[in-house]
């Protein structure tokens with residue numbers, strides 16, 4: 001029998017060691033995992049197999065927006081699991097339809113395709129706009145994307161991701177992508193060709209180091225769309241769904257996308273991806289053009305509907321803005337004491353602290369003291385806690401972080 005809980009062995013520590021040893025033997029080693037075996041989560045806290053608790057400011061990489069195991073999400077999953085776990089897209093599934101209707105109302109876009117992850121949502125989006133291009137006279141449609149972007153690990157999404165280090169060993173990648181510097185208006189204008197069908201951008205880059213599209217650049221994107229008839233595709237997989245203080249990050253700019261991708265937080269912790277588009281663009285997907293077995297699964301959609309209820313009832317986007325501003329100001333204040341902090345940036349509860357050196361060791365120092373944070377782009381510590389994190393939990397996180405910074409300085 002495979003042991004999956006610490007209760008069935010002598011001590012939590014032994015169980016933890018066993019899980020890590022077996023993991024090294026039986027799992028492919030494609031992740032640099034930290035020595036933490038997660039057993040339980042509640043709100044902004046998680047527990048390791050050895051019984052220690054941690055304040056979770058990683059949130060499963062911007063997934064657990066309502067906190068771990070929110071009772072409404074748990075109840076929705078249980079209820080749906082007792083009714084119908086899987087149906088198939090050969091048939092109509094009410095939870096899927098209800099979720100699509102809700103997302104359409106929230107976003108102002110018209111139709112939705114469901115899949116299982118952010119990479120899949122981007123993959124579907126790439127196919128959608130390419131087909132749209134072909135139907136509009138482009139024989140080799142091109143998509144423009146930006147330096148330090150991240151769109152996922154499948155081949156199409158990886159080819160769109162303008163980070164050459166992530167391509168190594170996986171060439172040849174699909175063609176049809178043009179990569180240009182982020183927030184560079186001249187490069188944008190110069191990159192448009194008769195084959196350009198779409199521009200793919202994260203309104204706030206997450207993996208790339210928490211970099212926001214400037215207002216001027218967003219206006220230039222809108223102007224290019226107007227002048228050249230290209231589509232704007234917003235990858236809101238990480239920055240969407242309340243994280244930056246609005247339901248969608250694009251709202252702040254007043255520029256509506258033609259196509260948008262969501263994932264991460266949407267399933268309340270269960271895997272889901274969503275591609276949304278304007279009706280005219282969505283219409284190029286016809287029966288047989290694209291699909292997936294599990295996309296829009298009833299349990300996942302029930303969880304997502306519950307997550308959206310929680311977002312509304314607990315005003316999570318507004319909380320993200322208020323608590324995010326509080327946290328950002330406190331982090332900025334740390335710069336005076338710790339000059340190796342170069343910049344604090346981001347919005348809402350997607351915040352990045354850039355250091356003048358690698359920040360990887362700081363993750364371990366925080367973890368030792370009971371705080372989970374993440375390091376991205378080598379020098380950036382990212383805070384992505386649940387959107388309902390309280391001020392006192394943020395204060396606790398800050399106290400640990402400050403202490404870890406002191407040790408990091410030595």
Ligand SMILES: Cc1ncc(COP(=O)(O)O)c(C=O)c1O
Pocket residue numbers: 061117118119120122150151152153202206207235236237238239263264
């Ligand atoms: C902006 C963005 N797009 C796409 C993805 C890929 O999502 P997934 O890991 O669910 O495939 C990520 C993941 O970090 C992301 O941040």
